[in-house]
Amino acid sequence: MAAAWGSSLTAATQRAVTPWPRGRLLTASLGPQARREASSSSPEAGEGQIRLTDSCVQRLLEITEGSEFLRLQVEGGGCSGFQYKFSLDTVINPDDRVFEQGGARVVVDSDSLAFVKGAQVDFSQELIRSSFQVLNNPQAQQGCSCGSSFSIKL
Numbered sequence: 001m002a003a004a005w006g007s008s009l010t011a012a013t014q015r016a017v018t019p020w021p022r023g024r025l026l027t028a029s030l031g032p033q034a035r036r037e038a039s040s041s042s043p044e045a046g047e048g049q050i051r052l053t054d055s056c057v058q059r060l061l062e063i064t065e066g067s068e069f070l071r072l073q074v075e076g077g078g079c080s081g082f083q084y085k086f087s088l089d090t091v092i093n094p095d096d097r098v099f100e101q102g103g104a105r106v107v108v109d110s111d112s113l114a115f116v117k118g119a120q121v122d123f124s125q126e127l128i129r130s131s132f133q134v135l136n137n138p139q140a141q142q143g144c145s146c147g148s149s150f151s152i153k154l
Contacts (some may be wrong), residue, residue, distance in 0.1 A: 023035035048117040050099040050106055056132065059123040060104035069098075070132065072121060074112040082115060082152060092133045093116065115139050115152060 050072070052115075062071055067113055071089040074082050092098065095110040119137035124130065139152055 019101060048097075048113065050097075050108060050113075050116065050118075051103045051120045052099065052106060053120060053122040053135075055123045056106075056121050057102045057104040059132075060106075063101070064104070066090075068120070069107050072106055072108045072112065072116065072132075072134070075114040084116075084134050 030115065050137070067090050068088050069090070069092075071085075071087050073085040073087070075085055077083045092107060093109065096107045097110065097113055099106045099108070108116060116134060116137055116139060118139070120135045121132060122135050123132050141152060
């Protein structure tokens with residue numbers, strides 16, 4: 001498994017993020033990545049689908065082992081009202097929805113899916129951090145500058 005977990009988180013991000021109880025918190029990684037858009041895991045990316053970018057798929061294939069997958073969760077908090085949480089997990093619950101592309105899997109529980117349906121999951125590497133993030137969320141009205149929290153459309 002890839003090394004360098006949590007090596008480049010800022011202090012503010014570390015205070016705002018707590019691990020998912022069943023998995024490891026995903027924070028940072030090393031290695032050059034280019035952000036590229038990818039097609040959906042299904043031929044028609046309709047309402048309720050989560051799409052994965054090529055960089056997200058590539059990074060997940062690098063860091064997951066065996067039955068591990070990326071869990072995306074939405075919780076109350078952050079500077080805009082709701083925040084995205086990412087973790088590696090191995091347990092799929094009855095209310096989870098699985099989105100797979102190129103062998104990489106992202107799992108979202110039904111409550112969180114209402115807040116991210118139609119969005120895109122990306123892996124981004126910048127000078128100050130590397131992280132998974134949600135892009136183009138049609139359920140979000142606005143977000144904070146770091147991209148980890150958002151407010152919903154009413």
